[in-house]
Amino acid sequence: MAEAPIFPLRVVDGLTLPPEYRKALRPGEEWKDAVGVSRQLPRYFYEVPSWDTAMKIELATHFLLWEFIQVDVREAPALRTFPRYVPCAITLLAVCLERFREAVGTLVHISANGGYRSPSHRFSRNATPHAWGTAANIFRIGDTYLDNRNAIERFSLIARETLPGIWTRPYGTPTGYAEDHLHLDLGYVLSVPRDVNS
């Protein structure tokens, strides 16, 4: 007999969600990235019933779920109210950030709009790992604001040394670069938990 899962959130198949959610989340659809490569969007999501729940659930020792789902008025209206849906790969991101936190030895702050945001978010022009739940924009580490080359490049190097396969956005102002945060991501990872049967 299988052990009961400890993780308390229900996994949902995005294709079974009501139309307003499907329209915003586009589960399983293809989406082109900035260079025109097609990427498949996540189909399976954890259902977050309330902000209270998000405030309580630890995805890792030092990261609670709410930190990954702070989105502003640019997110699709259906995804700004509860229940909210977050791709199952978010747990992998949290584990990576926990390891990163150990390496830097202090608090790691994810910015608003800098964790999971849907493909319908107004910031999401092309496929971005943020819509897979596998990217984080970090605006502050301890007391250091990541708003200058020195800070961004220093912590970017730590991230790449600590997390095999992680990608960080280079410092700079053109599109594809970052100058006021450290962007790191695991790529377009799809996570399909064991209890998914369809």
Next chain:
Amino acid sequence: MTKTEKPTAHAGATAASQRESVLQDRIENIEKESGAKAVAVALHDGETDFDLHYRADRWFHAASTIKVPILLGVFAAIDRGELLPHSRVHVRNRFLSVVENVPFRVESGRDSNSAVHNSIGKMMRVDELAYHMITTSSNLATNLLLGVIGPESVTQTLKELHVDEGIELKRGVEDELAFEKGISNMVTANGLLKILVMLAEGKAFSPALSRRMMDILHGQEFNQGIPARLPKGTRVAHKTGEISTVAHDAGVVYLPKRKPYSLVVLTEWDQGATGRSRTIASISHAIYETLTGTAVKDE
């Protein structure tokens, strides 16, 4: 003349004309003594319907008075249901210049309120940002709100409300590259006056939303201009605007037992000139005395 007396049209017109002439003279004198390069005044008295337009169609760099039209644009989005007062906005200090989309930041040292800068990376509510944009003239709050609603939506709102004449919104604030290229937000005294009158009369979207905007304008913390030489207890809902070469104030003055009057004073100066706020306060003082027939003793 008391409010209940009904003068003949001719007598009323003569009185208004005399009052206009007296005020024009006083403003001219204040202007001459101040050394300002230009002064413009627009006034509408809700109590008597008296209007004064002193170079009121001359264009000035808007400085922070442009935040009044932006406030209107924010509340238009609220009226349309696109935003809620408690909608959250990501506080990020990165904006794109209208010149070639070059990124720029708002210097924290130039915002007198650190609350918005302290929230970088986090979120603030639309109504909080609107409050900071007006009461302490936060440039960061202004650009964040403009980023959410878009300058074109503000322009569209002004057109729909028929208050677009005399207001040119071209960009966010602190876009130095645009400033160097001569791309600036511009206003006339008449343009700003129309917006203030509409707000004072509760005609911007709805009486309730007009009141909310007026409440924000009442929170103004820079009171060296229009309110400075008015009697104690006078309530003024207003917005100032200052850069090195201009100093403005635009507001609605509420006095006991009479309808409010709306007043815009725009001034232009040589760099480093002094007495800018004092000039605005003197004009405001002259207008108060003329409208009420009461002299105010300076403290």
